[in-house]
Amino acid sequence: MEIKDLEFHHLCADSIGLDQMRQVNELYAVAFAEEEMYRHHRPSDEYLLKQLKKDHVIVCTVVTEGKVIAALTAYVFDKLERETTEVYVYDLAVDESYRRKKAATRLLRFLFQEAEKFNVSAIFIQADKEDKPAIALYETMGIKEDVFHFDIYTKP
Numbered sequence: 001m002e003i004k005d006l007e008f009h010h011l012c013a014d015s016i017g018l019d020q021m022r023q024v025n026e027l028y029a030v031a032f033a034e035e036e037m038y039r040h041h042r043p044s045d046e047y048l049l050k051q052l053k054k055d056h057v058i059v060c061t062v063v064t065e066g067k068v069i070a071a072l073t074a075y076v077f078d079k080l081e082r083e084t085t086e087v088y089v090y091d092l093a094v095d096e097s098y099r100r101k102k103a104a105t106r107l108l109r110f111l112f113q114e115a116e117k118f119n120v121s122a123i124f125i126q127a128d129k130e131d132k133p134a135i136a137l138y139e140t141m142g143i144k145e146d147v148f149h150f151d152i153y154t155k156p
Helices: 015-032 035-039 045-053 103-118 130-141
Strands: 006-011 056-063 068-077 087-093 120-125
Touching: 006 015, 006 103, 015 035, 015 045, 015 056, 015 068, 015 087, 045 056, 056 087, 056 103, 068 103, 087 103, 103 130
Parallel strands: 087 120
Antiparallel strands: 006 056, 056 068, 068 087
């Protein structure tokens, strides 16, 4: 069953964007079970506003009754072999009580519309092998590739 009365936002560097970005980080902390990552050493308002001003940073939200119930963070990359860009969706989460109600599908479709502004030729997204619902959704939208992901940390 789809949720009705949803608002879709591409966050800007303003007070609404800042408030929603704070809610996004809270959503990510819960959805990804990453308390340390998202709740400790929280970024300043100035830092978040600076990031939201960047053309290559896309944060999209789904809001109902003033609450962010789904969000994604994506990055735009300029390509050098063609005059185009590509988008990498780094994070996507839906509040547990709103899952299986098409929030993620509608959020991705909103991203596709926003991506048109950047002359995007491809959008990439990854899913953990255990995340069957995400994989099932992404398979309806694109081609699955079997690749390796490496985390190479530069600071302890």
